[in-house]
Amino acid sequence: MSDATPTPAPAHHSGHDDQAEHPVTHADQDAPAPAPASDQDKKDDKGEGDGKDDKKKNKKPLYKRPLVMLAIVIVVILLLCAGIYAWLHSRSHVSTDDAFIDGRGSQIAAQVSGRVVKLLVDDNEIVHAGQPLLEIDARDYQVKLDQALGQLANAEAQLAQARAQTQVAAANAGQADAQVHEAEVEAGNSARDRARYEGVDKDAISQQQVDQAQTQDRTNAAKVAAAKAQAGASHRQIDAAYAQVKTAQAAVVSARAQVKAAELQLSYTHVVAPVDGRITKRSVESGNYVNPGQALLAIVGQQLWITANFKETQLTNMHAGQPVEIKVDTYPGVKFNGKVASIQAGTGSYFSQLPAENATGNYVKVVQRLPVKIWFDDDRIHQYLLVPGMSVVPTVTVK
DSSP states (O other): OOOOOOOOOOOOSSSSSHHHSSSOHHHHHHSOOOOOOOHHHHHHHHHHHHHHHHHHHHHHGGGSHHHHHHHHHHHHHHHHHHHHHHHHHHHEEEEOSSSEEOOOOEEEEEEEOOOEEEOOOOOTHHHHHHHHEEOOHHHHHHHHHHHHHHHHHHHHHHHHHHHHHHHHHHHHHHHHHHHHHHHHHHHHHHHHHHHHHHHHOOOOOOOOHHHHHHHHHHHHHHHHHHHHHHHHHHHHHHHHHHHHHHHHHHHHHHHHHHHHHHHHHTTTTEEEESSSEEOOOOOOOTTTOTTTOOOEEEEEEEEEEEEEEEEEGGOTOOTTEEEEEEEEEEEEEEEEEEEEEEOOOOOOTTTTSSSTTTTOOOOOOOEEEEEEEEEEEOOOGGSSOOTTOOOOEEEOOOO
């Protein structure tokens, strides 16, 4: 019997691929094999898993937790309060975003033709009433003024001459009246002499004396008639002299009017600001030739208001004097105070160039809008740049 123990045959693997993919290294051969898990460890793992499952089963849903329920109640109360506030606010306040800042703008145009020799303002500059804006070449208008002054002096000289002529005519008329009186005295004397000679006995005086008395009487009577005619002509000369005075006076008035017109034309060469405001839309430069009526620049006044186009259904309780809260789009965090000034007597469509003809065709009712004028009632407007055309949102307290 042999002592050698037979060697067990190696286990057969399913293929050579596993050996090729996982070759056994020397380190693997030297590493100790892991110890098998004990039954106690398996029990511990099983107990831990069961504990987690129990916790998951005992955990309350999110909506049943007290804090979550409290938060939900608070949110609901806040939403309810917000809804009530919005409802009450909508009943006592009306607002619109169809509103804009408005103001007065003055268009400055040339009143005489000429070349601009001086430009004294720049874009967006603040000016005051009476401040010079520009100057137009005034030499031609100065010459016209000098001519008008010369014509006025000539007319005044003619008036003085006409007045002197009236004095001369009055003196001549007085002299003619005196001559008439003298002729009448002589005619009276000759008439008495003639009557005396004609009443005396013809044998006492000669016929020649009688004839001389009659001739002298007729001569003096003719002198009286001639003197009266001369006196009448002298008085008519007075009337003519006074007519000349009136003509000269009219010429003086016309000459003075020409002087004023020339002075006015000369003044138009100095263009000044009619109101306080800010320079905008300047289209003129120094050296430009301008004509009467040509737009040069515009001045936007400092008085501003709001034109808000409210729906007709929003005007039920609105009237002048109600307070207004104004929000300007340019300054989101700023609220200005204002008040309702007036409500236009007519909708926008009523004053349109093509008003609606509702008597023909099918009618579709459209809510109309009325412009409401709102004054700023806030001194802070001077601290911000507010100009016509800016969009605003006014809210009117109607109750």
